[in-house]
Amino acid sequence: MTTRPESEQSTIDIAQIEKSFPRPPKSSHGSRKTLPPLPPMAEIEKAAAEAAALAAVADTRSKTSSPVSSNLEKPLPLPFGIKTAKSPSPLSKDEPRPTTASTRRTSFRSVDPKRALKYGTGKYFMVELSPQPSEDPDDPLNWPLWKRNLNFIALLSMVAVVGAMKTALLSVHSVLAAEQGVNYTRVAALTAVPLMISALSGMASTVLARVWGKRPVYLGSTALVFIGSAWNINTRGQFSQNMAARIFQGLGWGAFDTLVLASILDTFFEHERQSRIALYNTVSVATTWGAPLTGGAASMRPRGFLTQFEIFTAFLVVLIIPLIILGAPETTYRRSSFDGNDSDAFPALNRSQSMLPSIKLSKDAVLEYLRDVKFWSYKAIIVDRTLLMQAPRAAIAPSTLLLFALTLLPYVTLWGLTSSLSLLFTPPPFRLVESSIGLIFFTPFLLGTAAVVGLSLLYHRKRFTRMIHLLVLAVGATFASIGMLGFGLYMVGSAQRPRDAEAVMTRDLVFARNSVSFPVISFLLGLLAFGSATLDGTIQPVVQQSTAFTSANMNIALRNIADMQAGLTSLRNFVAGAFVLGMPTVVMTLDGLRGSAIGMGVVQIFITAATAAVYFDLGEYVKRLDGMAMGLVDLSGLKNRGSFFDAD
Template sequence: MDNKDGSGFAPPSRTYQPPTADAYIEEPEHQQQQRFNSYNTSDSSRRTSVASARRASSTAHPGTLVSDSGEERDGLTTLPPEPGAEARLQRLPAAHDRVDQAALYGTGRFARVELVPQPSDDPEDPLNWPMWRKNLNYLALIYMTALIGVMKTIYVSVNGPIAIRNGVSYTAAVALTGVPLMVSAFTGALSLVVARLFGKRPVYLASTAFIWIGVVWGSQVVNSFGQNMASRVFQGIGWGAFETLVLGSLQDTFFEHELEPRVIISNVVAVATTWGAPLLGGVASAGALGFAVQYQILNAFLAVGVLLVIFGAPETAFDQVAAGAGSPLNSQGQGPRFPTIEMSLDAVRRYMDTMKPRSYEARGNKLTLALQVPRAMVAPTVGLLFVVTLLPQAALWSFASSLSMFFSVMPYMASTGAVGALLTGPALLAPGVIGALGSAYFLKRFTPRVHVGLLGVSTVLISIGLLGFGLYVSGGRSQLMTAVLGNDSARTELSFPAVSFLLALLAVGATALESTARPMIQRSTAFTSSNLAIGLRNSTDMNGGLVCWRNFVVGAFIAGIPNAIWAADGLKSVAMGMGITQIFVAIAVAAVWWRWGGQVLRLDGRVMAAVDLNTLGKQVSFFDTED
């Protein structure tokens, strides 16, 4: 690896040359710093300042490939980072730590891209799997993610008919959506702990079994509210694992340059199926079978999902350290020989041998490993993200779950299809927002100013959506309370497309805020984690912890909001209160990140016991910039 600049990076823009012993002569750290500084100033083509490097290292993904030329190749931003704690995950091991190692590179158009993470020479390493096996695992996980999105909102368009058919209050009917979300919060946290100790596959298998039992049971008990609730609890038990572990599975399997497109697709699918399901579910429930037909359709798709998980989702947890990740396989520094698959009975047997229910167990102190998950869940960065994203998500879910209460009764008497159509705006716009803001184009430009600007724009959209929905629907209902029963002209007093548009604004703002979570968490793990493997695990735990906290509180809001907004004045008061509160919350969180960003990162390290704070040097705010 070319290491003349002393930064420990192999520029992907250069032709790879096998390393020599002279390239790895150990030198004092201050000399490395001097050569790094001269490197940045001696060549006019390398004008990236230390401040720019700090910003790049703070916002880049763990393991982002960098080049000494500061150029962009294959959609990857390449900037020389500043040596130090904040760039720890972007830097490869120091030169003297890699005397006996040869860096491994990609193939094809990624032939000049150094593989991050570096794979081991074990063919069972998920990073070494053939692409068809990686994609089969990805298909199984994203398929189940889509089904879970459908299950979450399967009752949104039919809450009114459920309350009438089962003879329960509307609050009880919406609890069929809120309670399983709350249950999934607990099982999601438990899944993170169990997966850390015993791998992800047994957790996926158990979760799939719970989901299958819940869906099959629910399709047979639509007329019994108690049994229907029990079936929904079983479904919620299964949701948790797929909401918290999928990101970790993708990080286990794909290299950095392969990961981002798949994460974007996964997020888009999750959002699209969540808010798109009521559109189709409302139409399907308009027939003679009512809302029971949704379960019949879901059962057919779930059968495919069960087979995919059993036969297509192997264990991805792997001990890279024990396997010797990054060890040279040949003198050319090429990647490992990928295993091949031949279509024969023996090949099928060998493949099935890799699909054991349990094949992994973590080494070391189990209690210490288990405690890493709750530590990550209570990190200050997770807390700030939870606070700033909570109210928009809670409002969106609560108002969506209350649509049937507003419009399926007099004077509107909207059908289930019409109620579901009110979510057309969120279903169309929210997936595009989460996809665009999760793209590499946006993430490489995720500077402090962009972050604060996104907080501001999102808060404006959320406030407009909240206040507009509350005032518009509340005013329309008040005017129509005295309308003559069955008067179709009364429906024209309130425009359903306008209601859908206001919900779309709320959904866009909430989704935009949610898109800031992953880069902020990556910034935290890049600062606090001692190596890339630990950083990826902490990133999974922190993202999963945020999902768990949010699911629990959002589920409580779904169950409680209908009572508060049943009256016209109640809806207006709740909407105004949540909208105004969100403005102050966003301002407060932005101020904390602006003024005390560095301290927040240090607290993350203290809470997660991930770093010796005395070695982090000068405290600087993440938002400190130099021109």
């Protein structure tokens, strides 16, 4: 028997095996096998899985932190355009998702297919709108751009008139004292009393707006300002009539001091807001400290200071009242979380970005527009103690009080010193007229406005880091202290004390006519205004950080931002009125002027250092106290039911 070689036999066997079991085709180089897609998950199963994942995360965090801090320690994105320093995010292999206007991070809505995302238009077409608007055409976020801008212009014009009215009498205090036969302190009360009343009416306005909306409050306040301005036209030589007219004005000022920011937050998205807020702050500062420039010149006419109120009344009748009535509809809108019926209840909307209205003038179009601007269109569903106390509680939050302590002295000292200029420089030997005293306000107007604009540009380009915060605090405190110290010491150094006086009054001091340089006085007050406006520039970012830390969603955060700043404005205006009333008594004595200047300048430096130390070392604790003060630290309120960007 003959056999084949072993190698040949093995080869034949292998070939047979290959024929019986053919080799699968080779895949292309570098490709991977893919599994078939899984069947879609049922909505109930998906919701259960998401709930289980959130519960697991909450359980893990609860083992390492307290119940109160479990939700607070997670930093929430700021609802404004100012950015804070953050650690770099880890690399991800996922496809990039659309970004939001305020965080540039993926929101809950970006990963939830049940909700249709809404984006900006034009160059913002890739920006996820924040907050997300509803499909209701009555939602202020859905108004055409021209309508939202018209509302903003109407409110801004009233802010300008209110700012000018506040300082209208600063350049004519001594003239009024002589005309009406009263002392200087009583005339200073014509500025101080309405300023203090505006603080009270401003806080009351925030509470009333929570119940009935902002439009009725705006209309009522405009009517009060108009009555006071028209009344002031015929008050020559009558101090009581003059005071009554100014009280009416103060009652109307409050709403436009505290509610305008909330209206801006109601009507503009995150990427649209910052420029409007910067313009609002600029107009407020510019008109407040620029009004004495024109008011002093207008008071040189035969009717004196009454000419200013004739101008105010004419502006109100011809321009501003029609704008408020026809161009400022209600902006308070009730939003509900996870409203899945929005898209079914209303048709899909195209948000117009046209700067001009495209309305055909007809009877029906006019009637439809008038229906939109009716006097009253909002009413809170539940009015209880919690609703009414939201704004007052925000006014006493620790962050609000820290900002109050930080910014108070420069702000109220500027008001007090400028209200005393007429007392110092109208009597001999200077004998300055109203227009000359008004010119002293040029540098405060210029540098104060420049500080507001400069900080707006800085925050637009730079993140609000701890270094930026420290820099702003240092610059503001330095210039404010120089202004306070410089003004007092310069005036004391320019005066001479009579030999036989023990308690010398400023009006009895011997001044050489050329011993005081009025450009120097203006410059020192300008430094004070610059420092005050710079310190005020820390208010917005600090409030944002607090509300982002404590608020459960975007709607609550925006509400708290408006409430905290409204409370701070009311507190500062009340104390500023007290300083306007008391500063003339202080500066009438040489020692009082010197002591107050040195004391306030030095105290401001220590207050700034102490405030910075508390905020930087105990910042997280302060924010938690904010939440407790405003009733936000509650597990039922902070439970993560959805995205921060959802409405309340």
